[in-house]
Amino acid sequence: MPAPKSTRFLAACAAAFALLLLACLAIGAAPPEATMGVVQKIFYFHVPSAWLLMLSALVSAGGSLAYLFRGSERGDRVALAAAELGVLFGLCVLVSGPLWAKAAWGAYWQWEARLTSSLLLWLMMVAYLLARRYGGPAARRLAAALALFAAVDIPLVYFSVRFFRSIHPQTTVVSTLGPGMRGAFWLSLAAFTGLWFVLLSVRLAAEKAQAEIVELEILLEQAEEEKS
């Protein structure tokens, strides 16, 4: 007999967390950066979180596109799950970034292009979830349109440091990392991405179960009516 879904997901989550723990060990072993010292280590969790915020917004937009133009229920479920993960990892970016900035710039926040566009992307993901919850009968379509609108902000977030005058480190900083730092960074990125896929599948399974419950409740009602 196969293990129940929740047990399999628990095992997958444990594997992803083990990889994340391994990444933490590599980060601990990585040499401190010459000018910033130990505070630079925030980078190893901050950048993967930022990547996952953008990936979540992109996947949410893809799912919404499938829902709006092909009526795909699966697309809608993917969009919702990805938006929720976007809010989670966006929050991680918006908390870890200012903690690094306080040490690097002397201020938690600067209204510059990268930070502002990232905050906007996160707010649009939050708006997606709010629209889903309180949008009334057209909630799903309204939220899908919001997800498409949010996708426009993704290239803006990524290229903002190139196109605008910005004090935020450039995207090329990864290629300048020393050998000890590079391995820790890629391991952390892989661990975060693996965790993202596990969380997405768990969230999708929950949405699928919810849809099945609605179907079964209708079936049960019909069966009870037939019996009486």
Added chain:
Amino acid sequence: MTQVALAYGFIWLAVFGYVFLVGRRLARLQAELDDLRRRIERQKP
């Protein structure tokens, strides 16, 4: 060092919290599904 601990602590807590909430929700939904399936089975002649 305080900033590093705060950043890592927050991210671990947020991700663990989310996993806990979604896992609990999935387990509840599965229990509900199993219960509905049993009730439908009982209705069959």
